[in-house]
Amino acid sequence: MKHIGGKSNRLSGLVPVMLDISNGSRQARAQQRLTRARAVAAASVETAGGDDGFPQQAFPAGGKQRINNLRGGFRLRQRPFSETAFSFATAYPFLAGANLGHKGAYIGEDVYGGGAFVFDPWELYEAKVITGMSMILMGAVGSGKSTCAKSVVCRLVMLGRKALILADRKGEWDVVAQFLGGHTIKVGPGQPDRVNPLDEGIRPSVTPDGEPMTDLRWAAMVRARRLNLLQTIGEILLDRAVQGAEHTALSMALDLTVESAAPGVPTLPGFIEHLRQMSVSTDGSRSVAEAAERLLHAFSRCTQGDLKGMFDGETTANFDPELPIITVNTKALVGASKEARKIAYACTGSWAESMVTNSDSGQRLCVYEEGWDSVSDEASLTRMMEAWKLARDYNIFNVLIIHKLGDLDIAGEAGSKMAAMARSLLGDTTVKVIYRQETANLAVTERELGLTRAEREDVNRSAQGTGLWKVGPYRTVSVKNQRTTAEVPVFDTDGKMRSTRGGEAAA
Numbered sequence: 001m002k003h004i005g006g007k008s009n010r011l012s013g014l015v016p017v018m019l020d021i022s023n024g025s026r027q028a029r030a031q032q033r034l035t036r037a038r039a040v041a042a043a044s045v046e047t048a049g050g051d052d053g054f055p056q057q058a059f060p061a062g063g064k065q066r067i068n069n070l071r072g073g074f075r076l077r078q079r080p081f082s083e084t085a086f087s088f089a090t091a092y093p094f095l096a097g098a099n100l101g102h103k104g105a106y107i108g109e110d111v112y113g114g115g116a117f118v119f120d121p122w123e124l125y126e127a128k129v130i131t132g133m134s135m136i137l138m139g140a141v142g143s144g145k146s147t148c149a150k151s152v153v154c155r156l157v158m159l160g161r162k163a164l165i166l167a168d169r170k171g172e173w174d175v176v177a178q179f180l181g182g183h184t185i186k187v188g189p190g191q192p193d194r195v196n197p198l199d200e201g202i203r204p205s206v207t208p209d210g211e212p213m214t215d216l217r218w219a220a221m222v223r224a225r226r227l228n229l230l231q232t233i234g235e236i237l238l239d240r241a242v243q244g245a246e247h248t249a250l251s252m253a254l255d256l257t258v259e260s261a262a263p264g265v266p267t268l269p270g271f272i273e274h275l276r277q278m279s280v281s282t283d284g285s286r287s288v289a290e291a292a293e294r295l296l297h298a299f300s301r302c303t304q305g306d307l308k309g310m311f312d313g314e315t316t317a318n319f320d321p322e323l324p325i326i327t328v329n330t331k332a333l334v335g336a337s338k339e340a341r342k343i344a345y346a347c348t349g350s351w352a353e354s355m356v357t358n359s360d361s362g363q364r365l366c367v368y369e370e371g372w373d374s375v376s377d378e379a380s381l382t383r384m385m386e387a388w389k390l391a392r393d394y395n396i397f398n399v400l401i402i403h404k405l406g407d408l409d410i411a412g413e414a415g416s417k418m419a420a421m422a423r424s425l426l427g428d429t430t431v432k433v434i435y436r437q438e439t440a441n442l443a444v445t446e447r448e449l450g451l452t453r454a455e456r457e458d459v460n461r462s463a464q465g466t467g468l469w470k471v472g473p474y475r476t477v478s479v480k481n482q483r484t485t486a487e488v489p490v491f492d493t494d495g496k497m498r499s500t501r502g503g504e505a506a507a
Contacts, residue, residue, distance in 0.1 A: 100117070100118065100119065100124065100129065100471060100475065100477070101118070101124075102116075102118060103118065103120055103123040104119045104120030104123050104124075104156075104159075105118060105119060105120060105151075105152065105155035105156050105158070105159055106118050106482075107148070107152065107155070107479060107481060107482075108151075108465075108479045108480045108481040108482040109479065109480045109482060110477055110478070110479060111466060111478040111479065111480050112477075112478055117469075117477060117479045119152065119469075120156065120159070121133055121135070121431065122161075122363055124471065129471060129472045129475065130430040130431060130471060130472045131430055131472070132388075132391065132392075132428055133391035133392055133396065133397045133430075134388050134391055134397070134398040134399075134400070134425070134428060134430065134431070135397070135398065135400070135430075135431035135432070135433065136399075136402065136425075136426065136429045136431075136432050136433070137149055137399060137400070137401045137433045137435075138401075138402050138403065138405065138432075138433070138434055138435065138437075138445075139403065139436055139437070139467065140404075140435065140436050140437055140438050140441075142464065143435035143462075143464060143467075144435055144464050144465040144466070144467065144481060145401060145433070145435045145467070146401070147465065147481055147483065147491045148433065148435070148465075148481050149367060149369075149399060150173075150487075150491045151481055151483065151487070151491070152365075152399070153165075153176070153325070153365055153367060154176065154179070154180060154487065154490075156365060157180050157325055157365075158180075160363075161362075161363050162321075162323070162362055162364040163180075163324070163325040163326075163364065163366075163367065164325070164326050164327075164328075164352055164355065164356070164364060164365070164366050164367070165325070165326070165327035165328060165367045166328050166348065166366065166368055166369070166374070167328060167345060167348075167368060167373055167380075168327050168328060168330060168331070168369045168370075169330055169333075169334065169370045169373060170331060170369075170370070171329045172369075173327040173329070173369065174327060174329060175490055176325070176490055176491075177325050177326070177327045179490045180324050180325045181323075181325075182323045182324050182325030182326055183318050183323050183325075183326055183327075184326075184327045184329050185317040185318065185319070185326065185328050185329065185348070186329045186331075186332065187310065187317075187329070187332065187333065187344045187347075187348060188310070188330060188333045188336060188340075189306070189309070189310065189332060189333075189336055189340070190309070190332065191310075191332050192316065193316055193317040194310060194311065194312075194313050194314070194316045195310070195311055195315055195317055195344070195347040195348060196265065196267055196314050196347075197226075197229050197230065197233060197268055197311055197343075197346075197347050197350070198229075198230075198254075198257070198258075198265070198266045198267060198268060198271065199265065199314075199315050199351070200218075200222040200225075201222065201225060201350070201351065201353075201354030201355075202319070202321055202354050202355055202358050202361075203218055203358075204357075204358040204359055205359070205360050206359055206360075208357070208359075208393075223254070225350060225353075225354065226254055226258075226266075227250065227251055227254055228350075229346060229347070229350045230254060231247070231250060232379045233299070233343050233346060234246070234295060234298060234299070236339055236342045236343055236346070236379075237299065237301060237339060237343075238294070238295075238298050244287070244291070245285070245287040245290070245291035246291040246295060248285075248288050248291065249275065249278060249288050249291040249292040249295055250295065252274075252278065253274040253275045253278060254266075256274045257270045257274050265314050267312070268299070268303065268311055268312050268313075269303050269312050269313070271299070272299050272300060275292045275293075275295050275299065276292075276296055278292035279292040279293035279296050301339070306337055306339075307339070307343065310340065310343075310344065311343060311347060319351050319355065321355050321358065321360075321361050328348050330344060330345075341377075342377050342379065345374070345377050345379065345380045346379045346380070349380055349383050352366070353383060356387065356394050356396050357394055359395070361395075363395050363396070364395070364396050364397075365396070365397050365398075365399060366396050366398050367401065368384065368400045368401065370401065371400040371401050371407065372402055372407035372408075374400075375407070375408060375410060375418075375422045375425075376410045376411060378418060381411060381421050381422065382421070384398070384400075384425060385421055385424060385425065388424075388425055389428065400429075404437060404438070404444070404445070405426070405441070405445055405448055405449075406441065406444065408422040408423060408425070408426065409422075426448070430471075430472055430473075431469070431470070431471050431472075432449055432469075433467050433468070433470075434449070434451075434459050434467060434468045434470070435459075435462065435467040435468075436459065436460075436463075436464070437459055437460070439460075442459070442460060445459070455468060458478055462478070463480075465480060465481045466479065466480045466481070467481070
């Protein structure tokens with residue numbers, strides 16, 4: 001037996017402890033009983049009454065200092081633990097996400113981090129949070145993606161930005177344009193708006209190089225744009241590429257049309273008339289005359305066939321670049337021919353191109369509503385690719401709205417040029433907003449967007465109006481979109497469904 005602790009005080013001799021407690025001999029057990037009896041006796045003495053007749057306190061604050069009660073010259077402390085922020089973000093991805101700052105438009109609430117979520121792509125690009133100026137917004141029907149798009153557009157417009165909504169097949173942005181004091185252009189058979197493919201567009205004050213825009217330079221740019229658009233329309237109507245002498249016939253007829261219309265505006269009927277004259281002329285090349293005749297039969301659809309009234313006169317639509325928002329309503333094209341739809345997209349896309357490439361136009365959002373329809377048209381997809389690549393130079397922010405990533409496959413068969421172009425849009429997009437996906441589409445979304453398992457589960461169980469925002473390479477935020485009282489009727493895409501049900505109930 002020996003004493004534990006080595007301290008010389010009045011308690012050191014009271015409770016002896018056997019070091020070899022594993023010895024099961026009779027002598028050892030007897031010694032343990034004796035030690036216990038001594039400890040009990042010592043405790044009884046300590047709790048005996050004092051001079052005042054009251055029992056003495058047995059255990060002072062912190063416990064009585066005696067052997068083996070863990071009181072001594074040391075103190076237990078929790079061992080410090082440190083880890084990198086990246087490891088914590090991986091282990092707890094939605095506990096408290098990285099903040100995007102306070103500059104921008106309020107979109108909604110950060111579901112996991114708490115507080116407000118604000119968004120402004122120009123501010124984020126300036127802060128180097130994102131490296132590109134494009135966004136893909138995707139979600140199943142009824143998940144809330146349209147409301148999210150309208151929230152982003154409306155609130156950024158109210159902060160001084162401008163917006164252009166292309167190919168609105170359902171016409172649901174009309175009320176948004178009215179709400180913001182903008183204008184809606186309605187394109188299609190029987191619609192009051194007409195678009196002239198030969199308009200010169202909006203003249204900027206400077207060239208793309210930053211030099212003053214001269215008349216000679218502007219004339220060259222306008223001619224190139226008109227010739228490119230006529231070639232696109234010709235390929236749509238011929239259902240093949242414009243070849244050989246047809247290029248010569250197009251350029252000659254265009255120059256003659258511009259010259260004869262001066263100082264007025266050239267139109268498509270004038271261009272068709274010059275093609276007619278060239279087709280019967282014996283002064284020039286026979287191959288050019290034959291090419292002019294082929295083009296004549298194709299372009300005649302714009303003035304005599306199913307396209308009549310849409311592109312065969314001066315523009316009546318208001319493409320005012322100073323308006324806060326312009327929407328292109330293509331709802332009337334739903335029952336029209338595919339050629340009418342493609343030509344309408346080409347003409348309005350040409351106008352949009354002249355608007356967004358104008359350095360005087362300011363910062364503008366370009367929204368492709370029902371993006372699956374835009375990527376299925378080669379001319380539209382080509383313009384979209386250019387807008388994605390040159391968004392920073394154009395000072396624009398592109399927003400492509402789709403239901404699922406599989407919508408991009410509508411562009412063309414796997415391995416085709418169109419399919420590669422559509423996938424290129426995804427690769428050049430730095431902001432991805434994912435609302436609830438159908439179960440069959442989750443695996444593709446997870447694989448192609450590089451979602452973690454936690455992010456996939458968050459998308460899978462997200463409620464209506466809540467989406468997962470992947471901003472740049474490292475920021476992931478789950479956001480519940482919030483609408484103001486004034487915005488609710490403006491953003492409502494189910495109003496017609498409810499009014500129909502109400503009408504049926506009333507009937």
